[in-house]
Amino acid sequence: MEKGEISRLDSVMKIFLADTEATLHLGITLGESLTAGSAILLKGDLGAGKTTLVQGIGKGLGIAESIVSPTFTLINEYTEGRLPLYHLDLYRLEPQEVAALNLESYWEGIEVIPGIVAVEWAERLPYKPDSYLSVNLTYGNGGTRQAELIPFNCALSETIAAL
Template sequence: MKIFLTDAEATLSLGINLGESLTPGSVILLEGDLGAGKTTLVQGIGRGLGIVEPIVSPTFTLINEYTEGRLPLYHLDLYRLEPQEVAALNLESYWEGVEFIPGIVAIEWAERLPYKPDSYLSVSLTYGDEGTRQVELVPFNYDISKVMTVI
């Protein structure tokens, strides 16, 4: 499914809608160039989850955990890592729900993952003309029906 986004506010709004409908254990794999809107979308997801703390890109910290919303949000950024470094992080502990409370896992620069979860929503953001964006949502063994009702 492709969605045309007129500006950053539309990207934020899409994220809010997603955050309101995502269920525990949802993994969102985000791809797109620098500035394409990945962090903005995650900020919207956080708002949709009821998180009031400012959501910032974890480019240097790698992982930010927000636990005060409807569900926890685990926001990861793999921009500065090589695949072998990512593998050493054992990120599956976030989506398997063994060590962490099941929540929403949002991973920026997901193309750097050497492995993927069994179920996830792939989100690809691209630039359009005059500041517009296009987002493509592709589910992989992921029930997108509840998400589709709010988009």
């Protein structure tokens, strides 16, 4: 497949990312097109680009503040963009520890303003939102990366589908 080429299998979208800038651009596109209440569950090895993708989402939302991985704080909230961005990192936690955090309040908008919820290391979630976009980032040949986007009970916008 060529740089930036997409293959679709049912509702799975695969995007080949040539470099960090391509990962950031995908995030920007997501940030520009997602609506309040959207949840993005991110999976991938260390260094696969999860935080870079979330940084792009923040740029797409118009957030000027520097977006960093909340590995030790668990949750960073950015509220000055088009929509709030709630960035969660579950790397250090076990599923039973995650269950006690009541993270559903973020994607249900119960105690926070509805926004975009991006969860790194989402495979550690013992429960998931009713609808979400699963993004799995993997390494490819020659330093490239691949993003696999799978919507669950939601649809990809035309902008994302046109990538």
